[in-house]
Amino acid sequence: MPLETRIYQKENNISFLKLLKASLKDVYGSRFLAKQLTIRDIKARYRQSYFGFLWAFIMPLTTAFIWVFLNGTGTVKLSDTGIPYPVYAFSGTLIWSIITGAINAPLSSTKSAKGIMSKINFPKEALILSGIYKLLFDSSIKIVVLLAFVIIYGVGFHWSLLWFPVALLGVILFGVTIGLFITPLGMLYNDISKLITMGLGFVMYVTPVVYAIPKTGLMKTIMSYNPLTALILTSRDVVVGTTTGFFNYFIIIGLLCIPLLFFGLVFYRISIPVIVERA
Amino acid sequence: MNKNQQHRNANEVLVKVENLSKKFCKDLKAGLWYGAKDLLSNVSSNTHARELRPKEFWAVKDVSFELRRGECLGLIGHNGAGKSTLLKILNGLINPDAGKVTIKGRVGSLIELGAGFNPILSGRENIYNNGAIIGLTRQEIDSKLEEIIDFAEIHEFIDMPVQHYSSGMKVRLGFAVAAQMKPDVLIIDEVLAVGDVGFRAKCFNVMSELAKSCAIIFVSHSMPLIGRICTTGILLKNGVIVEHGDINQVIYEYSIQYENKYEKVVGEMTPTIYKVKLSKDVIDYDEDLTIYFSFQFPKDFTKVVLHYSVIDQEMKTVYQSYSISDGKFYEIINGELKASFTIKNVDLTNGKYFINIGVIKNNFNGKNICRVDGAASFVVGGSKYNSFGSIVKRTVWNN
Numbered sequence: 001m002p003l004e005t006r007i008y009q010k011e012n013n014i015s016f017l018k019l020l021k022a023s024l025k026d027v028y029g030s031r032f033l034a035k036q037l038t039i040r041d042i043k044a045r046y047r048q049s050y051f052g053f054l055w056a057f058i059m060p061l062t063t064a065f066i067w068v069f070l071n072g073t074g075t076v077k078l079s080d081t082g083i084p085y086p087v088y089a090f091s092g093t094l095i096w097s098i099i100t101g102a103i104n105a106p107l108s109s110t111k112s113a114k115g116i117m118s119k120i121n122f123p124k125e126a127l128i129l130s131g132i133y134k135l136l137f138d139s140s141i142k143i144v145v146l147l148a149f150v151i152i153y154g155v156g157f158h159w160s161l162l163w164f165p166v167a168l169l170g171v172i173l174f175g176v177t178i179g180l181f182i183t184p185l186g187m188l189y190n191d192i193s194k195l196i197t198m199g200l201g202f203v204m205y206v207t208p209v210v211y212a213i214p215k216t217g218l219m220k221t222i223m224s225y226n227p228l229t230a231l232i233l234t235s236r237d238v239v240v241g242t243t244t245g246f247f248n249y250f251i252i253i254g255l256l257c258i259p260l261l262f263f264g265l266v267f268y269r270i271s272i273p274v275i276v277e278r279a
Numbered sequence: 280m281n282k283n284q285q286h287r288n289a290n291e292v293l294v295k296v297e298n299l300s301k302k303f304c305k306d307l308k309a310g311l312w313y314g315a316k317d318l319l320s321n322v323s324s325n326t327h328a329r330e331l332r333p334k335e336f337w338a339v340k341d342v343s344f345e346l347r348r349g350e351c352l353g354l355i356g357h358n359g360a361g362k363s364t365l366l367k368i369l370n371g372l373i374n375p376d377a378g379k380v381t382i383k384g385r386v387g388s389l390i391e392l393g394a395g396f397n398p399i400l401s402g403r404e405n406i407y408n409n410g411a412i413i414g415l416t417r418q419e420i421d422s423k424l425e426e427i428i429d430f431a432e433i434h435e436f437i438d439m440p441v442q443h444y445s446s447g448m449k450v451r452l453g454f455a456v457a458a459q460m461k462p463d464v465l466i467i468d469e470v471l472a473v474g475d476v477g478f479r480a481k482c483f484n485v486m487s488e489l490a491k492s493c494a495i496i497f498v499s500h501s502m503p504l505i506g507r508i509c510t511t512g513i514l515l516k517n518g519v520i521v522e523h524g525d526i527n528q529v530i531y532e533y534s535i536q537y538e539n540k541y542e543k544v545v546g547e548m549t550p551t552i553y554k555v556k557l558s559k560d561v562i563d564y565d566e567d568l569t570i571y572f573s574f575q576f577p578k579d580f581t582k583v584v585l586h587y588s589v590i591d592q593e594m595k596t597v598y599q600s601y602s603i604s605d606g607k608f609y610e611i612i613n614g615e616l617k618a619s620f621t622i623k624n625v626d627l628t629n630g631k632y633f634i635n636i637g638v639i640k641n642n643f644n645g646k647n648i649c650r651v652d653g654a655a656s657f658v659v660g661g662s663k664y665n666s667f668g669s670i671v672k673r674t675v676w677n678n
Contacts, residue, residue, distance in 0.1 A: 040404070
């Protein structure tokens, strides 16, 4: 059996396709490592916690509760959402938390492995994969809670719910793709993750998370173009069985994200040595 | 034919390093900024030759060597000589700025033991975490689990959280997992410095066993260890190879350029002036060495005992002698002690040695009037007896 040969040199003039192939091969080859890292982190998180799973959905739940309260007391006046407001708000904040989780996942899992990255050579793609695994785990808890809401508020079961995993996949694909592009710079400068947190805080208000798109005005234009709108609305649609007409936009985003994800993976891969050296 | 093939395989070049260079930045902010620029130039496949930008320096410069299966290369040099940088490039963690590294086969590293351990989880769980990170498959870990626990000798604690382990236990567990690697090229950086004597011996055996079937690159500051394991050596200074070849020669070169003067005076009285002179600064192992010295004290003593010890690079006392053992006493008259002594046949292996000289009151249990540590240093060179021990013993080989 010929031995595998590795060559390390300055030039990065290897073709994009070769890099992509190597990256995907490492994604596939690192399944065990990714799974192991996921189990490790999840176990460690819950073993040293009393409330355990509660933390997965307590944040979006409180945000939703605040808006339910504001709306219920008439402090703010929101337009009709078509479904019971608590379901609207909670589904919004939940899906929103999955999106922000997906955007932050590559950076945070790469950051947590910074120490060993400078000592041991392992497929770094495992970090991305384990970030996605953890996200799926958290999301599944959130979804159970969301389903409970749907049933409690009598929205009822819709067959479109079967599409939810696909919608979720689209959401995660979108978030991770963005996350991959910000990770290299985010590893160098701590400012990046602060900017992202702040930026997402603003973006939430131009996305129909806790209120619907207004009928007219500037906000309507911004919200309609905002790709996150399509993600949120389509995901919510399949759960509660409504249609808001963003399905096509959602599909376009999903299709665009696939080549972008590949670019992101290659960018991540060639950036790792720089990160290990400098960060 | 088949045998010929095997023979060639056993000697194949596994590591080939050609004109390797790597620069580093002294300033954090500038380094980050260069990093951000490098991220961009990476994308556009910048092929220009790299030159030093402001605040950068060459951490490794123009290093070339080859390593075959069965060989072990010792990397020697002072702190900051570029050893760890070189290892990181060989390990594929960072990219070189110039030159090329070609490595064949599975690369294993013993640089950080127990990487990926989570303190809250048990030893058993962490075997899987660590094993996965160093590239073992689930099946490999499953089948080696008992062997790993045996090797680490922590049967009764294996289900205890690792945060309650002693540091020695953590290292043992980490090494036990790492020992399951079957690498073609093994990179080792100073990991054996920890752990107790019994465990170090065990690690040494594992490494000797691995050394037969793979190429090893070994970084350590322990010259006896390097001397025992390595076949060839490279001495790095400021990122440049200054000596490359037979390990004993490289260790010798390293030891004589070692400039650590550790002069220190202890005792109840400090000599105001002391002078030490040697008959020769560089001697052969079978030559005599005479040490002349004079000390100036504020007080006289009629009968004092002299003693000296010879200290090697590892700060280990090689031998020691008291003048009282030979019935000899000295006097401090008018505050001055002027004397000399001759060490017959120094009998030392090649390297650099220090001499401590002491003066004590006239009995064995007497306190030091003074002791001058590192009063002088000398180099033993040119011995044809390469030995891993400290002492060269002339031996008569009978029929």
